[in-house]
Amino acid sequence: MPIKSRIRTIPDYPEKGIMFxxxxxxxxxxQGFRKxxxxxxxxxxxxxVDKVAGIEARGFILGGAVAHQLSVGFVPVRKKGKLxxxxxxxxxxxxxxxxxxxxxxxxxxxxxxxLLVDDLIATGGTAEAAIKLIRRxxxxxxxxxxxxELPELGGRERLEAMxxxxxxxxxxxxL
Amino acid sequence: MPIKSRIRTIPDYPEKGIMFxxxxxxxxxxQGFRKxxxxxxxxxxxxxVDKVAGIEARGFILGGAVAHQLSVGFVPVRKKGKLxxxxxxxxxxxxxxxxxxxxxxxxxxxxxxxLLVDDLIATGGTAEAAIKLIRRxxxxxxxxxxxxELPELGGRERLEAMxxxxxxxxxxxxL
Numbered sequence: 001m002p003i004k005s006r007i008r009t010i011p012d013y014p015e016k017g018i019m020f021x022x023x024x025x026x027x028x029x030x031q032g033f034r035k036x037x038x039x040x041x042x043x044x045x046x047x048x049v050d051k052v053a054g055i056e057a058r059g060f061i062l063g064g065a066v067a068h069q070l071s072v073g074f075v076p077v078r079k080k081g082k083l084x085x086x087x088x089x090x091x092x093x094x095x096x097x098x099x100x101x102x103x104x105x106x107x108x109x110x111x112x113x114x115l116l117v118d119d120l121i122a123t124g125g126t127a128e129a130a131i132k133l134i135r136r137x138x139x140x141x142x143x144x145x146x147x148x149e150l151p152e153l154g155g156r157e158r159l160e161a162m163x164x165x166x167x168x169x170x171x172x173x174x175l
Numbered sequence: 176m177p178i179k180s181r182i183r184t185i186p187d188y189p190e191k192g193i194m195f196x197x198x199x200x201x202x203x204x205x206q207g208f209r210k211x212x213x214x215x216x217x218x219x220x221x222x223x224v225d226k227v228a229g230i231e232a233r234g235f236i237l238g239g240a241v242a243h244q245l246s247v248g249f250v251p252v253r254k255k256g257k258l259x260x261x262x263x264x265x266x267x268x269x270x271x272x273x274x275x276x277x278x279x280x281x282x283x284x285x286x287x288x289x290l291l292v293d294d295l296i297a298t299g300g301t302a303e304a305a306i307k308l309i310r311r312x313x314x315x316x317x318x319x320x321x322x323x324e325l326p327e328l329g330g331r332e333r334l335e336a337m338x339x340x341x342x343x344x345x346x347x348x349x350l
Contacts, residue, residue, distance in 0.1 A: 010259045020259050022260060024259075024260070024279055024282065025281075027249045028248040028250050028279075028282055028283075030248045032248070034243065050205075054236070057253070057257070058251075060233075060235035061236075061238070061239035061251065063236070064212075064235065064236035064237060064238075064240040065239040067208060067240070068240035068244065071205060071209050072208075073204050073207070073208050074202045074203060074208055074236055075199075075203050076202070076232075076233075083199070084199075085183070085197060106200075107203055108203075
């Protein structure tokens with residue numbers, strides 16, 4: 001059962017011309033979810049991982065499961081205004097306007113090895129902001145792992161230029 | 176290591192008079208996160224669970240890990256406008272105004288046993304809306320499981336009145 005076969009494509013969502021890759025059909029499938037998390041874990045089982053960071057919100061589902069399986073802590077990287085304690089913030093560009101991600105100032109101990117997990121990498125803008133936050137908080141990003149990659153949008157090159165290893169379980173051509 | 180001891184209390188957040196129970200300190204602690212997920216799983220390891228449903232966003236972190244550990248699928252119950260396919264919606268009251276949760280119409284197969292997971296139960300309004308959605312989608316809620324309960328706010332009684340079993344790992348007095 002290839003993981004890619006359980007991902008649903010929704011044409012023209014959220015706007016005309018976009019092929020939205022919907023992983024909910026993968027997550028709700030027992031075999032599909034099990035396999036997805038196990039493959040994400042397998043990629044890093046020999047690395048030193050101190051914590052997993054997941055990007056709100058779909059990265060929480062996968063990151064929580066990966067952190068538990070690796071027996072490490074989980075750090076949420078959240079949208080602005082959602083974390084209750086002192087935070088660091090990074091803004092990033094969207095097609096129209098900007099958005100902001102935050103991390104707790106005490107989420108990471110200086111020098112910890114952090115694995116970043118999210119569902120999908122497109123342009124890499126969100127992941128770039130998350131990497132900057134993790135580094136500012138004192139962490140070393142030892143890998144960025146995604147279920148889906150959209151290679152035409154250049155996210156991999158963007159994160160590699162920051163010195164990060166990028167791994168994805170499957171890829172889709174087109175936007 | 177009691178789970179409760181790893182939860183941080185932030186006074187006057189998000190507004191004066193509220194004692195906010197911050198589970199990020201528990202989640203980022205390897206031992207704390209492991210123990211939390213294992214205890215949530217242990218409560219249901221003898222039950223027939225077909226899928227875990229998690230409520231956005233903190234319920235995704237815990238629900239994803241619990242679903243993976245039980246080897247079942249995960250269903251996200253999301254804020255309005257976040258799910259890309261056809262949805263069912265339920266609104267619920269907040270202190271000021273209302274909010275809406277959604278579930279995909281095809282997330283659950285008729286008759287499936289669903290375990291609902293979230294981080295905290297206060298008045299139970301959010302969980303009530305999630306239970307209604309799961310039932311409308313064809314699922315049977317076999318349990319509602321939380322890390323933290325605020326017993327003075329009556330959430331347990333509200334969900335029990337709907338015929339749901341409520342379990343929580345720890346409780347805090349006061350709001």
